Amino acid sequence: MLNIDAIHMREINMPLAHPFETSFGLTTGRRILLIELESEGLTAWGECVAGEHPYFSDETIDTAWLMVENELGPSLLDANVERGGSCPDIFRQVRGHRMAKAALENAVWDLEAQVEKVPLAELLGGIRAVIPCGVSIGIQPSPAQLMKKIATELAAGYQRIKLKCKPGWDTKIFEAVRNRWPDITLSCDANSAYRMKDLDHIASWDQFNLLMIEQPLWYDDFYFHSMLQKRLETAICLDESIRNRRDALAAIDMESCRIINIKVGRVGGFSEAIAVHNAAEERGIPVWCGGMLETGIGRSHNIALSSLPNFSLPGDVSASSRYWAQDIIEPSVTVSAKGEIVVPTEIGRGFEVQRDRIEALTVRRQTLHAKARVTA
Numbered sequence: 001m002l003n004i005d006a007i008h009m010r011e012i013n014m015p016l017a018h019p020f021e022t023s024f025g026l027t028t029g030r031r032i033l034l035i036e037l038e039s040e041g042l043t044a045w046g047e048c049v050a051g052e053h054p055y056f057s058d059e060t061i062d063t064a065w066l067m068v069e070n071e072l073g074p075s076l077l078d079a080n081v082e083r084g085g086s087c088p089d090i091f092r093q094v095r096g097h098r099m100a101k102a103a104l105e106n107a108v109w110d111l112e113a114q115v116e117k118v119p120l121a122e123l124l125g126g127i128r129a130v131i132p133c134g135v136s137i138g139i140q141p142s143p144a145q146l147m148k149k150i151a152t153e154l155a156a157g158y159q160r161i162k163l164k165c166k167p168g169w170d171t172k173i174f175e176a177v178r179n180r181w182p183d184i185t186l187s188c189d190a191n192s193a194y195r196m197k198d199l200d201h202i203a204s205w206d207q208f209n210l211l212m213i214e215q216p217l218w219y220d221d222f223y224f225h226s227m228l229q230k231r232l233e234t235a236i237c238l239d240e241s242i243r244n245r246r247d248a249l250a251a252i253d254m255e256s257c258r259i260i261n262i263k264v265g266r267v268g269g270f271s272e273a274i275a276v277h278n279a280a281e282e283r284g285i286p287v288w289c290g291g292m293l294e295t296g297i298g299r300s301h302n303i304a305l306s307s308l309p310n311f312s313l314p315g316d317v318s319a320s321s322r323y324w325a326q327d328i329i330e331p332s333v334t335v336s337a338k339g340e341i342v343v344p345t346e347i348g349r350g351f352e353v354q355r356d357r358i359e360a361l362t363v364r365r366q367t368l369h370a371k372a373r374v375t376a
Contacts, residue, residue, distance in 0.1 A: 002081040002111055007073045007104070007368040008036040009065065012295075012361035017325045020293065021139040023166035023193035024055040030293055031061050034358065035068070035103045042114050045353060046107030047298035049265035050099040056191070056240065056292075057099065057266065064100035069366055072097070072104055077370040084109030084123075085271050098243065098268035105269030106301050114348045119304070121343050124270060126307025130340040134160030134314035135322065136189065136291060139169050143176055150177065159339040160185040160211065160314040166193040171201070174208045185314070189214035192240060196224060203231050211313070212237040212259050222247075225256040235259050239290060243267060245275040252283050259313065261290040264305055265298070273305055281310035291316035296329030300349040303333070307343045317341060328357050 015029040033048035048068075050059040071094050079090045087105035094101070113120040121128075135158045140146040150161055163173065165188045177186060187210050194202060194216045202216055212235045217224050219240035229236045235258035242248050242260055244267055251257050260280050264273045280287050289306040292298070302317045320332035327333070329351040335341055344350020 002039060002083070002108065002115060003370075004037050004039050004077055004081060004108075004111075005370050006038040007068070007077065008038070009068055009073075009366040009368070010034045010036070010358065010362045011061065011065070011364035012328070012358060013363050014295065014324065014328075014361055016293070016323055017321065018323075019138070020323075022164045022189075023139075023191045027051075027293065032295060033061050033064050033068070033103060034295075034297065035107045037107045037111055039111055039115075042111060044107045044111035044114060045297045045349070046103040046105070046110065047294055047301070048099050048103035049263070049292035049294060049298060059097060059099045064097065064103065065364075067094065067097045067100040068104065069368065072100055073368045076104055076108075077368060081108060084112045087269060088271050098272075099265045102265040102267075102269040105271065106264065109270050110301075110348055117347050119343075119345050119347060120301070120349050121304040121307040124274065124304055124308060126304060126343065127309050128307040128311070128343055130336075130342050131303060131306040131311065131317065132159050132314040133318050133335050133339050133341055134158055134162055134185070134288075134316060135318050136162045136164065136316045138164050139166065143173060146173065147176070147180065150181070154181070154184065156319075157335060157337045157339040158314075158318065160187065162187045162189055162214070162316065164188075165190050167198070171204065174205060174210070178208050185211050187211040187214065187237070189239075190216040192217060192219040199228055199231060202228065206233045210234050214261060215239040215241065222251050222254050222256040225251075226254045229255055229257065237261055239263070240266070242276060244272050245279050248276045248279045252280070252285055258285065260285055260287045262287050262305070262311075263290040263292060264301060265292060266290075270301075270305065274308070277308050277310050286310060286312045288313040289315035289317055291318070293323060295324070296320055296327040296333060296351055297349075297353065299333050300329065300344070300351045303341055303343060304349070314339070326357065328354050328361070330354055
């Protein structure tokens, strides 16, 4: 039994090392909800990946805060928590709010790993000693700056380059990149920026030998992605559409995609992420781990998840320094010259939090305490 004594909620504000632009807009900093669990002398951490605005999903940091404070946190403190995998049942009465649920559940898995004295990756079922890494490159102020950015990331060893795209920043960009680097592993991510009128336009991207086209159409769609996939040689990868194992099965059966991006926050925590991974593996669909501009806490969770066997494509789990001038963990996440991250073998996450750094960044806090336990 995992006896959770307290849940500490913190909002930290962290400036990005470099602005990051997608079809949603430009991000220069993050408001981030961190969860710290206290349990019989141990501390475990989780991170909520919800953004400041409801653009990627219908959640925000503020809705997540309310859910953790008023619903999910009290439910967790009142429950008999046997393991991290207990959380979906504990939270079942609350519909949606998957990113808020994931922040708590992932911290519970971290706690369980510490209690069992095993690495988090091993507890999740991971088998990889290293994970292959790609990078996601946002929309740049000019094509010349994009080329410079790509050259920098390739020199750093990253195995896959993903370009954010939107109408007006797509075909000519792909053409320029392919002309300069004809053989690199290249993909694109539209974040739902296109519609059915764009099908011929998207189909023309087959000429660029892309690894995948990620979420080109509506964020909640399978049907029209299935229509588009039938017209494409290039694989569609679904991201926002996949909220759980059932969605993954529906998308696979409808032939809406040939690749799935698993974001642990988007699907509600490690339990559902593992279920999506397993469903895809059983049906021969490769998966990879997407990023949400996480701090090192969320990044350490992504590394552990990416060690599972079907994470066969380079994910967006890259070095801390790509996003933060100073991270909140030590050591920072680094990527080798081969474009790989070593999966920690230490107990738990494998990275220590920098409490002084977190305290300096904290702008809001709340603590939820467990009720006094009656012992026989």
